[in-house]
Amino acid sequence: MSSQHPRGGPLVDGPADPEHDPAASYGLDPGYVRRLTDRIVATSGETAATSSPLSGQPLAHVPQSTDGDVGEAFSRARRAQQEWTRRSLDERAAILLRLHDLVLHRQDEIIDLICWESGKARKHAFDEPLHIALTARYYARTAHDHLDTRRRLGVVPGLTRVEVNQVPKGVVGIISPWNYPFTMALCDGLPALLAGNAVVTKPDAQTMLSALLGAELLEEAGFPRDLWQVVAGPGSRVGTSIVQRADYVCFTGSTATGRLIATQCAERLVGCSLELGGKNPMLVLRDADVERAAEGAVRASFSNAGQLCVSMERLFVADQVYDRFVERFVSRTEAMTLGATLDWGTDMGSLISQAQLDTVTAHVEDAVARGARVLTGGRPRPDLGPYFYEPTILEGVSPQMACFGDETFGPVIALYRFHDEADAVARANDGDYGLNAAIYSQDGARAREIARHVRCGTVNVNEAFGATFASIDSPMGGMRQSGMGRRQGSEGILRYTESQTVATQRLIRFAPMYGMSDQTYAKVMNAQVRMMRKLGRP
Incomplete structure (x- = not known):
């Protein structure tokens, strides 16, 4: 741990009575x-x-x-x-x-x-x-x-x-x-x-x-x-x-x-x-800025040690930039700093619990046993703390592996190469989840058009997840097995209300008046409906 005590609030400078109070x-x-x-x-x-x-x-x-x-x-x-x-x-x-x-x-x-x-x-x-x-x-x-x-x-x-x-x-x-x-x-x-x-x-x-x-x-x-x-x-x-x-x-x-x-x-x-839950996809298109995409992929995959509902676990990269992207992504990942500290300057902290560490470890070990390759990471780090695990990039992940379709919720991401963008979108949509996605391309209009075909509740263009999550005016939530309903925006507050309609009627009633027969009333109402149609009224 850092020897510095952060500023005020919940901390004391030293142990008070550890025998009687664990805090x-x-x-x-x-x-x-x-x-x-x-x-x-x-x-x-x-x-x-x-x-x-x-x-x-x-x-x-x-x-x-x-x-x-x-x-x-x-x-x-x-x-x-x-x-x-x-x-x-x-x-x-x-x-x-x-x-x-x-x-x-x-x-x-x-x-x-x-x-x-x-x-x-x-x-x-x-x-x-x-x-x-x-x-x-x-x-x-x-x-x-x-x-x-x-x-x-x-x-x-x-x-x-x-x-x-x-x-x-x-x-x-x-x-x-x-x-x-x-x-x-x-x-x-x-x-x-x-x-x-x-x-x-x-x-x-x-x-x-x-x-x-x-x-x-x-x-x-x-x-x-x-x-x-x-x-x-x-x-x-x-x-x-x-x-x-x-x-x-x-x-x-x-x-x-x-x-x-x-x-x-x-x-x-x-x-x-x-x-x-989610098994969120990121697409790096052939015209992507490789350096920007690699930086975004690090945040998309390893923020909060991957324990983020909208973080990425599947990364699809176009053939044309695959090798260059992988080199930069791996390099940036290996440059990350890990540590058990409250100070600024650390890139990734710990997993939350032994159960979370066990899931991450089991997913990586299963993938490796079935033929996947670890490009970097792949190990727990008990020297740093009880639940630390290295940021891990896998290649060659196949459907029979647990981490292919199951949510890991840890610092593990699988790389996939693609040639055809339609195929990449289909693979991104594969499975039952649909929470968040990211698309990297220097052609914003084309990326936004592709986003319309990705079955996720939020899609970020040239950003990992922050653009949608921080846009409080916009709804956020999942499709398919990733949930129902939305937080943020109008939907995020109207879900807590009941819509109540109050109508006040003046002068006439919705029934025959002035001795009018039911049949005549029906004719009058039909005439009014037809007139409203001609006037263009909704």
Whole structure:
């Protein structure tokens, strides 16, 4: 570990009482940890230990919630939501802008805690508070665009006034993952709050503290404390309990779990949005800038040690540039720095857990045993930390290998050569997933046209994933087995509302008037319909 302590917040300069408090032995302030964990609605008396991937040493004992605790969290949230929905949209938006400023002000503290819990490199942890600030500012500035009552066409011009309101659903259940513990804990909930909802959230057990810091910042910005409830525990117990009570469910995680949640929501006739797995493709076309593509491929493949839903695991390269690209890609990969540190300057950090390391190791070993070639990497690095694995480039991966179609979710990418672009697109579309893709070409118009044929929810041109992910005004989500629904943009906030149509009728009614017979009424209505057709009315 670096000998320097990052700036303020969760750290202490030395061990306080490691024998009685595991967090103290690792430099986390025990009082700071207790302050965060006190936000969890939990009465079971049980705790679960968490540890840092950087060294394997313990960080905290996290209180565990019962089914009754989840019920209590929803009761508190529902009471708070009734008052919250009466506040003006401008007041809610103003709190989001205060959150924007607060997150940027406390950025170093947030990044420190993310690094402790997830093991990622500091430059990748930096993306998280930045994304939350962007999300808060976007929805605050566009609140009226999404949520104001809107006029619609009435059937009788001038006599039928129709308005559509966006009514909050109530209490939203959010189940967030460990790979981006601050971003994913908050980003889906901010538009839910702006739309007038309350939130009950279950962050992943491995990264609870980052999510709890987010909850603290929400309250400090001005959101009522009971409006954002946090519970903790196994997904089979606590996650299921949330799905059974929520008015809408937002889940980010595995496709297998997503299917279960979709089924449970369908049984209750409540909506859900699911961002699930991926086996994301990157295409390097024959006219690509090889150096730019190689740089992008490194970020696309190895950001957060490949533990990113939108990172690339399949790389298709045109014959004409294949050899030059591979040389530059391998060279750039081998120049990466790995380390267990909270300081800037490291290119890649650790995997999150032993389970993640086991998956990555098994995929690479299986591929090599079946004939794949390792161009660089291919080894765990216990000298750096318990879960480190080298950034790995494979060539000659074939369908019988596990890493061909299964998501690795680690720093491993497979190279494939192609000659025909139509064939490359077909191979990119192969399989069940469709989350994110990238295309590198110096002909932007042609790349954008090719993108229309790639069956992914987001496609980046001459960028790995950042262009779409950071464009908060645009929807983000998966096709096929990569999920349903979208975060960000209008879709990211309207999913938390019900559309309510209110129509006011003036002067005439939709029934015979003035002694008119039913038959005459029908003729009059038909004449009006034909007239509207001639006038070009929708």
